[in-house]
Amino acid sequence: xxxxxGIKNLLGLRDLSREEILEILDTARxxxxxxxxxxxxxxxxxxxxxxxxxxxxxxxxxxxxxLAERRLSADVVNFAASGSSVSKGETLKDTARNIEAMKTDxxxxxxxxxxxxxxxxxxxxxxxxxxxxxxxxxxxxxLLDMFTMLEKFGDLKGLRVCIVGDIQHSRxxxxxxxxxxxxxxxxxxxxxxxxxxxYLEQFCVKTFYDIDEAIAWADVLNVLRIQLERExxxxxxxxxxxxxxxxxNRARLERAKKSVVVMHPGPxxxxxxxxxxxxxxxxxxxxxQVTNGVAVRMAVLYLTGVRxx
Amino acid sequence: MRxxxxxxxxxxxxxxxxxxxxxxxxxxxxxxxxxxxxxxxxGDFLAKRIADKISExxxxxxxxxxxxxxxxxxxxxxxxxxxxxxxxxxxxxxTDKNVILVDDVLFTGRTIRSALDALIDIGRPTTIQxxxxxxxxxxxxxxxxxxxxxxxxxxxxxxxVVHLSEIDGTDExxxxxxxxxxxx
Numbered sequence: 191x192x193x194x195x196g197i198k199n200l201l202g203l204r205d206l207s208r209e210e211i212l213e214i215l216d217t218a219r220x221x222x223x224x225x226x227x228x229x230x231x232x233x234x235x236x237x238x239x240x241x242x243x244x245x246x247x248x249x250x251x252x253x254x255x256x257l258a259e260r261r262l263s264a265d266v267v268n269f270a271a272s273g274s275s276v277s278k279g280e281t282l283k284d285t286a287r288n289i290e291a292m293k294t295d296x297x298x299x300x301x302x303x304x305x306x307x308x309x310x311x312x313x314x315x316x317x318x319x320x321x322x323x324x325x326x327x328x329x330x331x332x333l334l335d336m337f338t339m340l341e342k343f344g345d346l347k348g349l350r351v352c353i354v355g356d357i358q359h360s361r362x363x364x365x366x367x368x369x370x371x372x373x374x375x376x377x378x379x380x381x382x383x384x385x386x387x388x389y390l391e392q393f394c395v396k397t398f399y400d401i402d403e404a405i406a407w408a409d410v411l412n413v414l415r416i417q418l419e420r421e422x423x424x425x426x427x428x429x430x431x432x433x434x435x436x437x438x439n440r441a442r443l444e445r446a447k448k449s450v451v452v453m454h455p456g457p458x459x460x461x462x463x464x465x466x467x468x469x470x471x472x473x474x475x476x477x478x479q480v481t482n483g484v485a486v487r488m489a490v491l492y493l494t495g496v497r498x499x
Numbered sequence: 500m501r502x503x504x505x506x507x508x509x510x511x512x513x514x515x516x517x518x519x520x521x522x523x524x525x526x527x528x529x530x531x532x533x534x535x536x537x538x539x540x541x542g543d544f545l546a547k548r549i550a551d552k553i554s555e556x557x558x559x560x561x562x563x564x565x566x567x568x569x570x571x572x573x574x575x576x577x578x579x580x581x582x583x584x585x586x587x588x589x590x591x592x593x594t595d596k597n598v599i600l601v602d603d604v605l606f607t608g609r610t611i612r613s614a615l616d617a618l619i620d621i622g623r624p625t626t627i628q629x630x631x632x633x634x635x636x637x638x639x640x641x642x643x644x645x646x647x648x649x650x651x652x653x654x655x656x657x658x659x660v661v662h663l664s665e666i667d668g669t670d671e672x673x674x675x676x677x678x679x680x681x682x683x
Contacts, residue, residue, distance in 0.1 A: 220567065220584040229620040232570040492570075492584070 196493045199311045200319045202327035203369040211369055215337050218482070218489035224261065225485055235264035238495050239294045243286065244321070245271040245301040250456050250480065251321050251330070255298050258487035264495070267294065286310050296495045299323075317494040325359050331455050332365025334486040336373065338479045339410055342451055347374035352404045354436065355414030355463055356385045356425070362414060362455045367393055380404035381436060384425045401436050405446045412453045413438055416463045429462055439465040443473065451475050500658070500675050506633070506651055507672040515648035516545070519630050520552035522646050527597055530554075532625070534562040534593060537601040538614050539585050542566075544665040545632060546601035564589035566600075571613035593622035599646075603661040605631040608642035633672060635659050 197210060206214075224232055240259045244252055252268070259266045269289070271277070276285060286297065297318045299307045304324030311318040322328040336346065343349055351370055357363045357379045370377050371393055378396035379386060386397055398404035405411065416432060426432050438452065452464070452473045460466045469476060507515065524530055530553050537546025543565040550561040567585040600614055611629060618627060630646035635653040651659060653674065660673040 217584050220570075220586050223586055223588075224570070227621050232620070233616070234570040 196496070197317075197490075198494065199307075199317050200329050200490050200494060201307050201311060202320060203329045203332050203365050203372070204327065206329075206369075206372075208372045211333070211336070211372060214333055214486070214489050214493060215340060217493060218333070218337050218486045221488040221492070222482065222485040224488070225481065231261050231263060233263045234492060235259070235262035235495055237265075238262075238296065239265040239267065240296045240298060240491065240495065241267045241269060241289050241294045242321075243269045243289070243297060243299040243301075245276070245282070245299070245306070246322070248300055248321070250483070251300065251328075254480070254483045255321060255330075255487050258484050258491055261484070262488055262491055262495075264296075264491070282306060282309070283313060286314060290314050290316060296491065319490060319494060322361055324361065325364075326361055327365045327368070328361040328455075329365050329369075330483070330487050330490060331362050332369040333490070334479055334483040335362075335366055335412060335453060335455070336369050337482045337486050338453065338475050339375075339451075341478070341482065342475060343409065346370065349375045349410065350378070350408050351375050351410040351412060352378040352380055352398065352408035353412045353414065354380045354401070354404065354438065355416055357381055357390075357414070358385045358387050358425075359417060360414050362412075366412060367395055371395070378404060378407065382426050382432070401438075402442060402445060405438075405442055405450075408450060409447060410451050410453060411438060411446075412455075413463050415455065415457060416459055418459060418462075433462050437461075437463055437465065438468050440467050440471070443468060443471075446473075453479055456480070500660075500677055503657070503674045503676055505671060506649065506659070506674055509670040512632070512648075512670045512672065515632065516548050517552055519646045519648055520549050520556060523549070523599055523628070523630065524553060524557060526628070526645070530557040530559050530561055532595075532597050533599060534564065534591065534596045535599045535601060536564040536566050536589060536593075536618070538610060539565055539567050540666070541661055541663055542602040544663045545603060546599075549599070549601060549630065562591045562596075564591065564593075566614055566617055568610060568613040568617050571616045573609060573613065587617065587621075589621055593618065593624045596622075596624050598624040598627045599630055600627055601630050603632050603663075604659045605629070605634045605642075605644050605647075606637055606659075608638045608640035611642050612640050632661060633659050 242255055256266055295316055297316050298321050300321040301323050304326040306323050307318050307320035320329055353363045353366055367377055380398040450473055454476050458464055458469055535546045535550040537543035550563045553561050565588045567587045569582045569584050628645040631644045632648040634644055634647045634650050658675050660675050662669050662671045664670050
């Protein structure tokens with residue numbers, strides 16, 4: 191019997207090989223089928239306890255992880271930093287070790303500090319899955335974006351993906367770049383100069399400063415959320431100006447390839463980075479991304495969790 | 500792994516499959532409400548052969564599906580390596596159908612136990628009947644086959660290896676002996 195390799199932790203796509211990424215995506219296809227069944231649940235992780243440690247707020251990712259865990263029949267414990275002993279000053283290290291001492295098996299962690307999941311993975315015996323750390327990576331989002339592109343285009347090799355928006359502060363952008371380039375896609379970014387980091391060349395990533403050029407070039411527009419709270423930080427003058435220069439609207443999209451698709455990791459600022467009629471239009475894969483997210487997270491939990499208990 | 504004897508060749512395997520098809524039709528009084536579902540990896544090819552044979556005899560199309568039972572195994576956490584996940588492909592409703600579940604070798608019965616759970620998760624069939632090419636004994640669960648190609652008593656350290664032309668290039672059933680004596 192052909193065996194899957196499994197993975198110990200999922201900290202970022204930067205650390206994974208091309209083969210490991212393909213294995214996760216291929217495994218996710220099996221779980222995508224499970225999600226179409228009348229009974230969307232399999233007994234695989236029965237008796238495994240998964241802890242969701244969310245030190246930073248999240249709706250989609252937390253619900254998606256929790257659904258994935260429950261559909262694999264795992265027991266789920268949710269932890270949110272607010273209202274916990276973290277607000278009494280307990281350290282990340284103590285919190286995690288105390289929870290593990292209660293005999294849990296897998297840890298899913300989101301934290302506003304870059305490297306928090308890596309720190310935990312050195313500390314804990316359990317597999318650690320990164321659900322977003324600071325401005326570093328959001329590997330399951332990167333994987334579900336790739337899965338959605340694969341589902342639509344069949345192959346990532348030579349596929350032109352342009353990531354639009356705040357690249358500098360986006361862990362989604364980084365996971366996309368690491369993953370997509372490993373699978374042979376052509377990756378570009380587009381956004382205001384103040385939000386484009388300067389390390390991109392080493393990853394063979396193109397940069398566009400003109401949104402219309404980017405739209406004409408791309409097969410996939412992966413549009414990032416503008417973090418409205420950053421407006422005050424002076425990275426761009428105003429929301430209205432951002433929309434004028436970088437917002438994706440129907441008129442702009444008419445100059446794109448016929449087959450172009452629009453993706454967004456959510457939550458959308460409608461009328462800022464993406465107009466409502468584009469977000470809800472036929473080019474949009476946004477809800478497919480959400481559905482696929484559960485399948486991809488099931489695959490990651492299967493590959494990390496099945497032998498941990 | 501040492502081959503001790505050849506239990507069946509192309510002709511014998513073909514005859515077994517033909518007989519299984521006839522028995523299935525006889526027992527179900529036709530093929531009207533039948534569907535055939537094979538367990539991966541070799542049961543799915545056998546299922547196709549049986550379904551084709553039934554269609555040929557009864558002149559009706561029999562729905563065909565494949566089942567991957569990896570997610571339902573009771574030993575998935577004890578194995579050192581993860582079994583690679585394959586796809587379940589049943590593109591029809593099995594509710595109120597007579598399902599013929601097909602596998603190559605019936606041994607401990609644990610695979611069939613998993614397959615029953617997997618089937619019940621995708622619908623509520625009227626009956627589930629089990630067809631196997633070889634029954635080698637050593638059941639660990641109260642499970643038996645409705646249609647058996649060949650009963651082949653074995654020692655625990657022996658194995659039955661089924662080769663099918665679709666993936667192995669030839670049709671044959673071999674009795675082998677494992678050096679490590681696990682019977683798997």
